[in-house]
Amino acid sequence: xxxSVIIVTWNSTDDIETCIASLRFRGSSKTTVVDNASTxxxxxxxxxxxxxxxxxxxxxxxxxxxxxxxxxxxxxEYILLLNPDTCLKPDALDILAEYLDEHPDVGAVAPKLxxxxxxxxxxxxxxxxxxSVFWELFGLSRLFQQSHRFGRWRMAYFDYDNPGEVEQPMTxxxxxxxxxxxxxxxxxxxxxxxxxxxxxxxxxxxAGWKTVYLPQAQVFHRRGASTNQIKPKMIWESHHSLxxxxxxxxxxxxxxxxAMLLIxxxxxxxxxxxxxxxxxxxxx
Numbered sequence: 452x453x454x455s456v457i458i459v460t461w462n463s464t465d466d467i468e469t470c471i472a473s474l475r476f477r478g479s480s481k482t483t484v485v486d487n488a489s490t491x492x493x494x495x496x497x498x499x500x501x502x503x504x505x506x507x508x509x510x511x512x513x514x515x516x517x518x519x520x521x522x523x524x525x526x527x528e529y530i531l532l533l534n535p536d537t538c539l540k541p542d543a544l545d546i547l548a549e550y551l552d553e554h555p556d557v558g559a560v561a562p563k564l565x566x567x568x569x570x571x572x573x574x575x576x577x578x579x580x581x582x583s584v585f586w587e588l589f590g591l592s593r594l595f596q597q598s599h600r601f602g603r604w605r606m607a608y609f610d611y612d613n614p615g616e617v618e619q620p621m622t623x624x625x626x627x628x629x630x631x632x633x634x635x636x637x638x639x640x641x642x643x644x645x646x647x648x649x650x651x652x653x654x655x656x657x658a659g660w661k662t663v664y665l666p667q668a669q670v671f672h673r674r675g676a677s678t679n680q681i682k683p684k685m686i687w688e689s690h691h692s693l694x695x696x697x698x699x700x701x702x703x704x705x706x707x708x709x710a711m712l713l714i715x716x717x718x719x720x721x722x723x724x725x726x727x728x729x730x731x732x733x734x735x
Contacts, residue, residue: 455481473542474544483525486507506520558655559663562594562666564610564624565672617664625648645688645689645693
């Protein structure tokens with residue numbers, strides 16, 4: 452089999468039918484949906500796709516664990532990690548797979564992500580470092596967005612019209628060689644929701660594999676459709692996961708000295724984001 456598609460759902464009833472219906476691939480493929488104990492009608496809607504391999508968890512085991520379940524069940528040469536709040540343009544999967552076929556030194560490929568209004572979604576970043584997170588928390592990355600020093604993490608200067616090697620694409624849609632998951636051991640489940648993808652991309656990079664961005668392949672993405680349902684909790688979780696990522700990958704002797712400043716700054720930034728979210732006017 453050429454391609455295994457892995458989709459993790461959690462209360463994804465508004466998106467899952469559109470996502471699955473948009474999957475078009477000229478080669479052999481199989482789609483596995485791992486549901487993390489949805490309480491809406493997601494499972495009922497999946498019943499209309501009898502060819503889908505459904506893994507229904509009785510508890511929400513987290514995004515990383517659910518993806519690892521799907522990867523373990525996969526048989527394809529390539530694995531597509533796909534969010535349910537996506538809709539792929541007809542030739543997207545073929546473009547991604549053909550590039551991997553033609554470039555054996557490339558381990559993963561990612562498409563151009565588009566917002567529902569067809570504007571470009573900023574989906575490419577560099578790996579976060581303690582320094583780049585400090586620039587973010589102190590606001591320097593927003594003041595100097597085009598700076599390759601202060602703005603390096605978010606990379607607002609990235610050219611989304613041209614293909615090229617990148618560090619960390621958003622894994623809302625990313626195609627990876629199955630052999631790499633076997634080599635690296637899948638996603639790190641110490642990151643249940645956030646930064647497991649960043650961690651995996653960094654481990655893949657460290658192992659010598661390239662990741663390439665291909666704007667010819669395009670995918671609509673309704674960003675945060677699941678996590679926005681519990682937004683405040685997810686804000687805290689994202690900040691804690693970011694710190695865990697830095698702790699795992701920053702091997703400098705001064706890390707814990709830097710952490711004495713980093714921890715309260717991350718907590719304060721999370722608090723401000725939660726308050727801003729709660730005070731935001733809601734549309735009826």
